[in-house]
Structure formats: structure tokens, C-alpha cells
Amino acid sequence: MVERRLGLLEQSIYANGIVLDPGSPSWFAAASAKTKVVAKNISKMALVAEEATRLLTNQYKFNKDQVLHALPTVDVRGTVLERDCPLTVDFPCRPKKYRAYSGYCNNVQNPRWGNANTAYVRYLSPDYSNSVNSPRQSITGGHLPGAHHVSSAVHSDSERPHPHLTVFLAIFAEFVFHDIFHTSQSAGYRGHRIRCCGVPKNFLHPECYPIVDDNVTNKQSFCVNYVRSSNVPRAGCTLGPREQINQVTSFLDGSAIYGSSEEEVKRLRTYKHGLLKTQEGLELLPPDTSNPHDCRESDSRHKCFLADRKEGGDMDLAAWIIQQGRDHGIPSYLEWRKVCRLNPTIHNFTQLRQIMRNGVAEKIASIYKDIRDIDLFTGGLSEKPLVGGVVGPTFACILSRQFQHLKKGDRFWYENDVPPNAFSKDQLQEIRKSSLTRILCDNGGKLVRLLQPSPMLMPDEYLNAFQECEKATEPMDFSKWKTASPVYEIPKETILTSLREAMRQARIRIAAEQEIFSNNIGVAHYRSAEAVHHVFLRPKRQAMLIANKSLVLELASHQFMQDVQIKDHEKKPSDNDISAMMINLSTQDVEDYFQQEMKVTLPDHLEGKCRLEEEQSTLPCDHTTPFRSASGWCNNIQNPHWGKSLVTFQRLLPP
Numbered sequence: 001m002v003e004r005r006l007g008l009l010e011q012s013i014y015a016n017g018i019v020l021d022p023g024s025p026s027w028f029a030a031a032s033a034k035t036k037v038v039a040k041n042i043s044k045m046a047l048v049a050e051e052a053t054r055l056l057t058n059q060y061k062f063n064k065d066q067v068l069h070a071l072p073t074v075d076v077r078g079t080v081l082e083r084d085c086p087l088t089v090d091f092p093c094r095p096k097k098y099r100a101y102s103g104y105c106n107n108v109q110n111p112r113w114g115n116a117n118t119a120y121v122r123y124l125s126p127d128y129s130n131s132v133n134s135p136r137q138s139i140t141g142g143h144l145p146g147a148h149h150v151s152s153a154v155h156s157d158s159e160r161p162h163p164h165l166t167v168f169l170a171i172f173a174e175f176v177f178h179d180i181f182h183t184s185q186s187a188g189y190r191g192h193r194i195r196c197c198g199v200p201k202n203f204l205h206p207e208c209y210p211i212v213d214d215n216v217t218n219k220q221s222f223c224v225n226y227v228r229s230s231n232v233p234r235a236g237c238t239l240g241p242r243e244q245i246n247q248v249t250s251f252l253d254g255s256a257i258y259g260s261s262e263e264e265v266k267r268l269r270t271y272k273h274g275l276l277k278t279q280e281g282l283e284l285l286p287p288d289t290s291n292p293h294d295c296r297e298s299d300s301r302h303k304c305f306l307a308d309r310k311e312g313g314d315m316d317l318a319a320w321i322i323q324q325g326r327d328h329g330i331p332s333y334l335e336w337r338k339v340c341r342l343n344p345t346i347h348n349f350t351q352l353r354q355i356m357r358n359g360v361a362e363k364i365a366s367i368y369k370d371i372r373d374i375d376l377f378t379g380g381l382s383e384k385p386l387v388g389g390v391v392g393p394t395f396a397c398i399l400s401r402q403f404q405h406l407k408k409g410d411r412f413w414y415e416n417d418v419p420p421n422a423f424s425k426d427q428l429q430e431i432r433k434s435s436l437t438r439i440l441c442d443n444g445g446k447l448v449r450l451l452q453p454s455p456m457l458m459p460d461e462y463l464n465a466f467q468e469c470e471k472a473t474e475p476m477d478f479s480k481w482k483t484a485s486p487v488y489e490i491p492k493e494t495i496l497t498s499l500r501e502a503m504r505q506a507r508i509r510i511a512a513e514q515e516i517f518s519n520n521i522g523v524a525h526y527r528s529a530e531a532v533h534h535v536f537l538r539p540k541r542q543a544m545l546i547a548n549k550s551l552v553l554e555l556a557s558h559q560f561m562q563d564v565q566i567k568d569h570e571k572k573p574s575d576n577d578i579s580a581m582m583i584n585l586s587t588q589d590v591e592d593y594f595q596q597e598m599k600v601t602l603p604d605h606l607e608g609k610c611r612l613e614e615e616q617s618t619l620p621c622d623h624t625t626p627f628r629s630a631s632g633w634c635n636n637i638q639n640p641h642w643g644k645s646l647v648t649f650q651r652l653l654p655p
Helices: 002-015 025-032 037-060 064-073 147-154 167-180 262-268 317-327 333-339 349-354 360-367 376-382 393-408 425-431 436-443 492-518 529-537 541-567 575-586 591-598
Strands: none
Touching: 002 037, 037 064, 147 317, 147 360, 147 376, 317 376, 333 376, 333 393, 349 360, 360 376, 376 393, 492 541
């Protein structure tokens, strides 16, 4: 069925010209929810898993709990789902100091958690009418009221002023939204935008879910083009209900600025001073030519730029959000109040008057057939706001939980003291000096001279008065990140030359040892005092591997110093110069030279990794364990290898 849809139906729709008209509101909305190529590619296996789930559910009459909890545990090995799965289950990974573009390995135990192009995490299980993929329906069994009808009746453009807030709150909220959220619309043949309104039934795309008005007799006379969000497979492409894709990382990592993949970063960055590319003579992002269908290049009034979003068009945004909630299987408003344990418990429409604004409960009662049908967006937005807040208790509960997870679930969150990426106390103190006021002052140029300390709040003569930018906030001191630059820059080729010579010398030494041993020259008798003494000092296998690699590094260091003195024979380096070179030499990471660039096979007893098996343990350390490790690993959480077995002694004085 999936092959028939992708291979025949979508091609037929495209061949008959049933695509969105460029420049229409629906076309702009589709462009803002642009489907990236990788999302389009991985959605195919999601469709296969989804269709298999639907067929099994219909055949065996599975209930909702079985679809949610039993089907995902079904073994799909040996099937097309395993063979072609784009999202395999990964093993734990080693932590790095810096983030990956895609968010990979933020959680070392589950490397794909929070990655770009993966499914959203749900606080509540999806609520689909068929338990698999069909949008939510009424408890009574009929259709829910149209999203546009709900929007017109409940979310009309009534004035709801917040006199203590400024527009910066909305701007920054939008920025945060784009940083952690980008759901794409399902795309048609060759990535073209799907049209759902005014389309013959035989050319209607399966992903169409248009917004129509219940009050209009002819439903086609009012129709807003809505295409269902792109689906995404689970890790391992297991069976289960439909999930939606998030095309950006789920962390507050600045992906709205630089992108969520290496390809996006290359298109956006100049790689100089952290700057973005701009058009010549203009402070505008470079034009986006990746999909010409998203831009009217012949019309000079409309431009498309590389960025995380392209907005445009006059649409019913409230209806769009309501429709998307149903598309995603978001449970009803009352289900969320239960999860948040809010009081009072609501059982009927009359009780809504206690928690909602005047007159809203009556409007909701006139539209919805059952109290349990109310959409989350409609119910949450209709609540009386908390004291000093903008939203009511339900949205406050959801938002607080979301931001708690953004902080606690991000290994790279700046306050999380998790090696190897933790900031020092001095660095944290400087970071906390940063503020929106400071950012606006530093980047506003001559246009911004006076600003209140809290730009999201209205100015107040006593609590939030205007101040000059120079006095508003203290600038950050970036010297806390300064590291001592080495006196000598060691060229890569110099290190390689020293390593090659060291390996040659090591082979000569090993060959000499083998010859001496084979000729029984200088070998102690097994009953001699020397042999007995050696039994107590016999090195372990891991110690031998370390010693072998250390021998090569020691010879390489000696060779390097000899080369420096020979090349600089007219000016012999001073003791201070030699000390500086040795310090710099000790900071060079040569593991990659051994494993990749050298590509020289050492004798068996000279092979081995610098990192031991114990150090392959998953990081970060588990600080909750009540017991020591056998080797002493992770006794010091920030420096797990300190004090463990098979490492060098710590010196009180340099050698």
C-alpha cells in the first residue's frame, strides 16, 4: 500500500497539476513547515510501520493499551522494517566536550534522545480515534466541532491586554519556540506542496486533513489547506501508533541560528568570529536556493532567506493549532488537568465557569458535545491567568515541566556540572552577567542607547527605569576562558616524523630482545632469585600494553628534542625554551596519528590502545552509586581516572 501511494498516487496527483498555488496563504504556511530531505526519506519506513500496525490492529481487534504497549515490543527482526530502518538502536556513546550539530550523544545512554529528525517525547500517550493514526474524534463517536468554528466562537480577536509586558516577551518566546520545535508537513511527489481544498476525491492525498467550517452548508466554500505532519519511525522501526517528526534538536542550543545539521551550518556560517553569512551590502541572510518552489524568484517583492522559518500569509492560526493538536493525537483538555492534578476537578460545562474567563464557558458548551471533547489549546487558553502570569494553571503546569526537562535533560546545559564540558565557577559567574538588555545594547548600534534592565517588562520609574547602555549591565569578562597559548607551535609533520622514527627504533629494540631471548643470553634461570623476585613484580597485560605505547611516545619525545637542537645548532635553545617545548609537547594528542595517519602495524606485543577497557565505561559517572568500582574509576566524578589503577603516579615535584 505504501509503495502504491508513493509510486502511483503521488505521481498522478503531481502529473495532474494538483499542487498549491505559489503565493497563497496555504503555500506560505507549507513553506514555513518545509520538509527537509532527510525527513522525507525516513518517513517512508514510518508509513510502513504505521500501516502494518493499522492492519494488525484491525485484524486482531487490539485495544488502545495493546497498540501502545504490546505492539512496540513485537520483534521485527528479519523484516523490511529491520533491513531498511533509518533509525537503528545505538549503543551508549562516549561523551565529548562540545555538542553535536544534530544533538547526537547528548544523552550517552540513549544517543538519539533529543536528536534532530526524531519523534517528539510525549507526556501523555497519543489519543487517536482508531488507536493508530486517525485524528481524535468526539467521545460520543461523532466528529469534533470544526477547528475554524471553535476558533471563531472562542478565540475571536478580543482585546486581552497585558499592560505589564512588552513585545520582547513574544519575540523571545517565538525564538525559543523555533529553537526546539519544527514540525514539517507531509510532502508530495518530489517534495511538492500537497493541495487539499477543491480537489476531486480520486486525487485527494491520504495526508490531507483540511479545515472546514461546520456552519457552512457547502463545506468546499470554506476550506483551509491543512496537511498532516510528517511521521517518523521509532528507534528500531518498531510497531506502534503514529509519531510526528521534530526537524530540529530538542535542546536550547541555538539551532534556530546555526541549524541542526552540518550541511545547514556550512550554508549559514562564515567560519570567522562566529558570524553568519549575509548578502553583499546587506545584513540579510543568504538566499535559500535549496527548494526553488518555496520562492518566487521572478518577483522582486518577495525574497526567501536561509533561516529556520519562512512566515507569511493571513491564516486562522488558532484553528491551525487546534487542527494540529488533533492530527498529533494530543489528548483532551481534561486529561491534561488530571495529569497536572489541578483543582477543582471538572465534570460538566457549568463547573468551567470557576476556572475560565467570563462568558467563555458558555461558548464552549454551545460548541462541544461533551466536556471531555474540549481541545487542549482551547481549554488552556480560556483559563483565567495565574496572578502575575499570562497563562492559566494548565499551561503553567505544562510549560514549567517543559522548561524543567530542557534544563535537567540537557547534558550541556551551562549550569550542569558534568564533565568534560562543565564550566568553572568563574566562568559561570560571567555567564550569569549576560542578559537580554546586554545583548540588545551590544548589537543595537546607535539605535539603542537607553533601555530598561528587564526589556520584557514595561518601564517603571522605580523598579525598571531606563538606563544608558553603558550603565545598564556589566559586560562579560571573556578572559575567564583564556588559555595560555603555547610558546611553540608544533607542526603536524614534525610530530609524524618523530613518531615514525620512534616506531623504527622500537622495532629494532624488540628485534634485539627477541634475538637475546632466543639465544638464551642474559636470561635468568627460572629458579634463580631474580626470577622469583620477578614473579612478584610481573606486569599485567594492560600494564604491558601501556608500557609498549609509552616506549614509542618516549622515543618520539627524545627524537623530537634531538631534531629541534640539530636544526637550531647555531642558537642552542635555553633551558626555559626546552621546558616550554616539553610542556607543549605533553598537550599533543597523537592517538589519531597512531590509528589513522601512521597506518603502520606494530609487533603484536606493541599494539594496544592508550585508553583502557575500564575507561571505556559510560560517562558521565553515576554519582548515586554507593559503592566503589574495582579499579577506582569515577572516585572523582570530574576526573574519573584520578587515583584508579593502571595510571601514572602523581608527582609532588616535577621529575
